[in-house]
Amino acid sequence: xDPFQQILKSTLAxxxxxxxxxxxxxxxxxxxxxxxxxxxxxxFLSLAKARRTIYTLGKDLPVGEEEVxxxxxxxxxxxxxxxxxxxSRALILLGKEHDRFWELVREQLRKVxxxxxxxxxxxxxxxxxxxxxxxxxxxxxxxxxxxxxxxIAYADNFPIWxxxxxxxAQYAVWLALAEKHIGANLQHYNPLIDLDVRxxxxxxxxxxxxxxxxxxxxxxAADEKTFIDDDKRFIVAR
Ligand SMILES: Cc1cc2nc3c(=O)[nH]c(=O)nc-3n(C[C@H](O)[C@H](O)[C@H](O)COP(=O)(O)O)c2cc1C
Numbered sequence: 001x002d003p004f005q006q007i008l009k010s011t012l013a014x015x016x017x018x019x020x021x022x023x024x025x026x027x028x029x030x031x032x033x034x035x036x037x038x039x040x041x042x043x044f045l046s047l048a049k050a051r052r053t054i055y056t057l058g059k060d061l062p063v064g065e066e067e068v069x070x071x072x073x074x075x076x077x078x079x080x081x082x083x084x085x086x087x088s089r090a091l092i093l094l095g096k097e098h099d100r101f102w103e104l105v106r107e108q109l110r111k112v113x114x115x116x117x118x119x120x121x122x123x124x125x126x127x128x129x130x131x132x133x134x135x136x137x138x139x140x141x142x143x144x145x146x147x148x149x150x151x152i153a154y155a156d157n158f159p160i161w162x163x164x165x166x167x168x169a170q171y172a173v174w175l176a177l178a179e180k181h182i183g184a185n186l187q188h189y190n191p192l193i194d195l196d197v198r199x200x201x202x203x204x205x206x207x208x209x210x211x212x213x214x215x216x217x218x219x220x221a222a223d224e225k226t227f228i229d230d231d232k233r234f235i236v237a238r
Contacts, residue, residue, distance in 0.1 A: 051175050052225070054183030057131035057216030062181045065094055065133075068215075072135055075176035079169040082161035085147055088169040089138040089207050091197070101136075101212075102129035104196045105189050112192070128187065131216035135173055136197065138207035139166050166210045173213060183218040186211055 061068060069092055076088055093101050106125050113121055128134075139162045148155040170186065177184050190209040197203060 047175055047179055051178040052183075052222035053185045054218055054220075054222050055127055055185055056218075056220035057127075057183050057185075057214065058219050059130070059132040060217045061132050062217055067180070068092075068094075068133065068177075068182065071176045071180055072173050075172040076169045079165065079172045081165040081168075082158065083147060083151070085143050085158075085162075085165075087140050087143040087162045088165055089140050090169075090173075091136040091138070091201055091203065092133065093136070093201075094133040097201075098131070098133045099129055100200070101134055101197075104200060105193055105212075108189070108192050108196060128185075128214045131214045132182075133215055135213045135215070136209060137166055137170055137173075137211045137213065138203070138209050139163070140204075140206050141208050142204075142206035163210070170211055170213065177215050181218070182215050184213050184215040186213050188212065 063071075072090065072092055076090055079088065081087055102125055105128075106122070109121055109125070110118065141162075144158050144162045147158045151158075174184050174186070188211055190212070194209050197209060198205070198207075
């Protein structure tokens with residue numbers, strides 16, 4: 001059984017409060033312990049459960065780079081946007097370009113974090129750099145301002161809808177990667193890194209950086225996740 005299915009099973013086992021396995025020896029063994037024999041991500045809600053924030057990622061992607069690139073592009077392409085404005089943009093970084101990105105983040109953070117506290121940040125950044133790639137999500141402000149001029153009655157809404165579209169695109173990519181057994185986490189080092197990113201990859205001025213998603217093969221499972229009560233969250237009327 002491949003590691004993703006096993007990690008998925010342990011994740012689903014925890015979120016579904018299934019019985020825990022006997023005393024784990026190591027984190028990886030815990031993650032790999034099969035607990036629910038029949039659960040696979042073959043329907044939307046199983047996939048939604050399988051998508052988690054995974055921090056321990058590696059460079060050994062379970063599918064080829066071309067497939068990863070095509071998956072990310074298609075997930076963003078199929079994501080909805082206000083007036084079908086398609087304002088979401090992405091920079092996909094792999095291999096050395098991914099490493100270069102996290103080095104750039106490190107250098108910017110070094111300027112703002114006191115040296116004596118930097119080791120914690122450095123450890124975190126080492127973890128992100130250990131992944132295989134990153135997707136940087138942007139929203140094209142030219143599209144937003146064009147819509148504001150075109151539909152004056154909705155002018156105040158377009159920046160909000162653009163942010164919502166970005167969130168949908170990010171979630172779509174996160175799910176699509178999970179479906180390929182690729183783990184990911186979402187980071188926000190913008191706007192600190194915006195100018196460097198623009199200069200390094202020749203990004204158009206109108207692209208506003210919104211989030212950075214780090215992805216790779218799963219090395220350890222996600223942390224346990226808790227849920228607030230449904231009655232705090234949902235109102236159903238019928
Ligand atoms: C809008 C948004 C912003 C987030 N920002 C960060 C972030 O900057 N750094 C981080 O490590 N995780 C970030 N996360 C991940 C959340 O912490 C995570 O999704 C949440 O704890 C639930 O865990 P799960 O993703 O495993 O379901 C963000 C998630 C969302 C939806």
